[in-house]
Amino acid sequence: MEIIRFADIHPEPWRNGGGVTRELASHPKAASAQDGAWDWRVSIADVSKAGDFSNFPGMERVITIIDGELMLLTVDGAEHPLEKYRPFRFSGEATSSATLPTGDIRDLNVIARAGAFKGYTSIIEISKKRAHPVFEGQLAILLEGKATVAPGAEDSTEDPDDAGPGSSEPATEPLELSRYDAVVGSDVRSPEILGRGFVAVISIDHVGPAHA
Structure with missing residues (x-):
């Protein structure tokens, strides 16, 4: 049984420097949250100011607010109010930015390579x-x-003698x-x-x- 302890994960800056993220898991495992060498990644990001999101060409994103009340996400010119615990899917290639009408938020991000993996x-x-x-x-x-x-x-059906140490x-x-x-x-x-x-x-x- 494997548990990934959030307290053990070091924060890394976004690609565009607009915030910090903590990577929970990725495949293949990347050397850095910034290098994009993975096919999928799950991370938690802190958003403390309005601004642009990083671009992830060839990827699809699912973002969910997990702390805080509301984020206004603009994707290719269309504004989407994102409420807590309501997942939202959009293209990683899209031009996207956010404002924080109710203050700082923390969000959960699932990013997967389009055509290869699908994240939910x-x-x-x-x-x-x-x-x-x-x-x-x-x-x-x-x-x-x-x-x-x-x-x-x-x-x-498992033989307990085969369980190993x-x-x-x-x-x-x-x-x-x-x-x-x-x-x-x-x-x-x-x-x-x-x-x-x-x-x-x-x-x-x-x-x-x-x-x-």
């Missing part, structure tokens, strides 16, 4: 009574509230999530999240050729 963002309310599984090809990010994550039940922690030990921590999905004992609050579930689907 869903905002889900979690429960203490019913665990939410995180499957292969997904990231689940705690946006607010309190939650824990633990490996799901073992496949009944374990970690120092019991396999079923729940781990507490902090705000913006990301759980990496798996189809082997898919991680399960329990708690109260909201998570963003990011799905990355492979739809065509990509970088080798």
